[in-house]
Amino acid sequence: MIKQNLKLFFKTKIIFIPVIILLVCFLGNLVYSCYSFSLNNDVLIYLKNSIKLCLLSFVILCFTSYEFFYLYKRCYIDEALYSHKNGKTRILTSTVTVLLFIPALEFFSAFVFNFVIFLSSGMNDYSYLYHIFSVLFLYVFLGGIIPILLGVFFAQKTKRIVSYALMALIIFLVSSTSDFIPGGLSQVTKINFWEAKYFLAYILPNDLEWYINHDYGMYAEIYRWNLIIFWISLLSFLFFKLCQIKKTALKAVLLSLTLLISTFNLVGYFYGGSHIEKGAQLDSISMSDYLFYTENEQKNQDPDFEVTSYDMDLSIYRQLDAEVSMTLSDTGLEYYNFTLYHGYNVLKITDIEGNALKYNREGDYVTVIGNGNLQLINIKYSGYSPILYSNYQACSLPGFFAYYPITGFYKITGDYTTYNPIEIKSETEFNIRVDSARQFYSNLDEVKNEKNCFVGVTSYPTLFSGFYKSNSSDIYKIYAITVKGWGLSKIDEEYIDEIQKYINELDNNSSNKLNLKEYTIIQTNEMLSSNCIYDGIFLGDDTVFINKATDEETKKQVAEILLAQRDMGYSKYVEKAVVDSESINDN
Numbered sequence: 001m002i003k004q005n006l007k008l009f010f011k012t013k014i015i016f017i018p019v020i021i022l023l024v025c026f027l028g029n030l031v032y033s034c035y036s037f038s039l040n041n042d043v044l045i046y047l048k049n050s051i052k053l054c055l056l057s058f059v060i061l062c063f064t065s066y067e068f069f070y071l072y073k074r075c076y077i078d079e080a081l082y083s084h085k086n087g088k089t090r091i092l093t094s095t096v097t098v099l100l101f102i103p104a105l106e107f108f109s110a111f112v113f114n115f116v117i118f119l120s121s122g123m124n125d126y127s128y129l130y131h132i133f134s135v136l137f138l139y140v141f142l143g144g145i146i147p148i149l150l151g152v153f154f155a156q157k158t159k160r161i162v163s164y165a166l167m168a169l170i171i172f173l174v175s176s177t178s179d180f181i182p183g184g185l186s187q188v189t190k191i192n193f194w195e196a197k198y199f200l201a202y203i204l205p206n207d208l209e210w211y212i213n214h215d216y217g218m219y220a221e222i223y224r225w226n227l228i229i230f231w232i233s234l235l236s237f238l239f240f241k242l243c244q245i246k247k248t249a250l251k252a253v254l255l256s257l258t259l260l261i262s263t264f265n266l267v268g269y270f271y272g273g274s275h276i277e278k279g280a281q282l283d284s285i286s287m288s289d290y291l292f293y294t295e296n297e298q299k300n301q302d303p304d305f306e307v308t309s310y311d312m313d314l315s316i317y318r319q320l321d322a323e324v325s326m327t328l329s330d331t332g333l334e335y336y337n338f339t340l341y342h343g344y345n346v347l348k349i350t351d352i353e354g355n356a357l358k359y360n361r362e363g364d365y366v367t368v369i370g371n372g373n374l375q376l377i378n379i380k381y382s383g384y385s386p387i388l389y390s391n392y393q394a395c396s397l398p399g400f401f402a403y404y405p406i407t408g409f410y411k412i413t414g415d416y417t418t419y420n421p422i423e424i425k426s427e428t429e430f431n432i433r434v435d436s437a438r439q440f441y442s443n444l445d446e447v448k449n450e451k452n453c454f455v456g457v458t459s460y461p462t463l464f465s466g467f468y469k470s471n472s473s474d475i476y477k478i479y480a481i482t483v484k485g486w487g488l489s490k491i492d493e494e495y496i497d498e499i500q501k502y503i504n505e506l507d508n509n510s511s512n513k514l515n516l517k518e519y520t521i522i523q524t525n526e527m528l529s530s531n532c533i534y535d536g537i538f539l540g541d542d543t544v545f546i547n548k549a550t551d552e553e554t555k556k557q558v559a560e561i562l563l564a565q566r567d568m569g570y571s572k573y574v575e576k577a578v579v580d581s582e583s584i585n586d587n
Helices: 002-011 013-040 043-050 054-074 077-082 087-121 127-157 160-174 176-189 194-201 222-242 248-271 288-295 493-506 526-531 552-568 570-586
Strands: 307-316 320-328 335-339 344-350 359-362 365-369 376-383 395-397 428-435 440-442 453-458 463-465 468-470 477-481 520-523 543-546
Touching: 002 013, 002 054, 002 087, 013 043, 013 054, 013 087, 043 087, 043 127, 054 087, 054 127, 054 160, 087 127, 087 222, 127 160, 127 222, 160 176, 160 194, 176 194, 222 248, 344 359, 344 365, 493 552, 552 570
Parallel strands: 307 428, 477 520, 520 543
Antiparallel strands: 307 320, 320 376, 335 365, 344 376, 359 365, 395 463, 428 453, 440 463, 468 477
8 A cells, every 4th residue: 555655646646746846845954064064064944954844844744735635635546445344544644654754764864963062173072973963853753643633534524725824824824924812812911822823833833943052952952842742643633534544443543542641741741841941032032130120129238148058959851840959058947038039939948857937028038937947948949041042952940040049139130140149158068959951060179989969069050961071180170162163262271271371471460370170171162251251251159150262462462351350349340341341332
């Protein structure tokens, strides 16, 4: 039956020609993107270009699938074949099998091209190969199954005009062309209509015109897998309903299984998780916090106590799930004030014996009410930030951000960046355990023979994962982004040596020399540079975040910025830098 369908496929021009056009465009795009790669040497841009034609593929596969099955109806072939034992089932399954060769070929060719690009880039982070596979398999192959099953269903159940109208509507809704509908409604009503749009649109890759986060990669979060598998299993349920399977028990098993899988993944999708949105959506990096802070007042209040030690159990898969125990310096206060980013939902707060404590939550601020002898506070919470992500793909949690309860009240959003680094000098003891499939890194010391366990004393307990690796040497402790990208410098011992050379030449403070050997040096990702750290450079008490510096003049500027932050502090440096920049622009 498959051979007969293949012959029919190649003989029918209305089916065969659109597929040839799709494959020529798809392969042509892969070849042309090789030229682009020769200019930018950015493997992630190449991967992004590889999935740019997913919408075209969706359209043609939907059309081809419909026409292929409609061909049987039009020629009355189905009536003859359906009269045979399992005739309808054989037609449906064999035709779908033939059509699946198309997304399979697209997936295979895209993976081969990306694999060659990976080898030519000289990268040695083989976890990126898994990322290539998962992104292409998710959007190109699994995403290609959905329009095929849609075409099957419409060809069997609806008339031609109705079918094309419904397919056109679905294509319109999944494409970015329809973004104006939820965008306009959300702006007017302040209700997030984007959620309804996502339910269809996330079967295709989005944000392809925006900059890439090289520590994060392309979007392939767990909930996106949930959504695509949900649609495949739901349409498979309808597909098996169409099949005339003679064995009732087998049909019942198939229907039950597909319904169970679709339900499980639907729940998983709505469970959500940490993700990145870069458009005008209400939960995007540009809108989410802006809308929140226009309606919620920020506070500044110094703490009346200290936390002498933090014991933190973190689970990072879909999002950050945390249980943090804090030993207090003062046990008899009436109120204990903390700053904890509002995106993290407090689930419960207890004392050392597990008794529930009363507390108030207002935005970023948590006030725990004392019980007269409060030695320890245990807070359980979960959630994420739209900017500082924490999921299976990657994690970016700098210690100057309130992803953990920080004593006192602080302003989180800044005047010059979306988030304002919270500058504290606490020298607190931290014991952090992270449950994750990913390898995590930190400015704290990692416990030997224990994965993702970190201990030490710091003011800025920083955690990060993704496409990072240790470039540490006997001299420096360095963590650099591994993915080769446009404008990304290779940060290693030689690179830091050059910056230290300029620091030594410019440093006039004999009593407080800046020596990068004493710091953990972390390459700043794009999200931190754009939204959190002015100029992409931050000097903490034991941590340096540093962005790209591609030439000698830029490396000298990095040294100047680090020295200025040491002498003035980060906030004062930013204020001065902004004033200087404005005066230059005025002149």
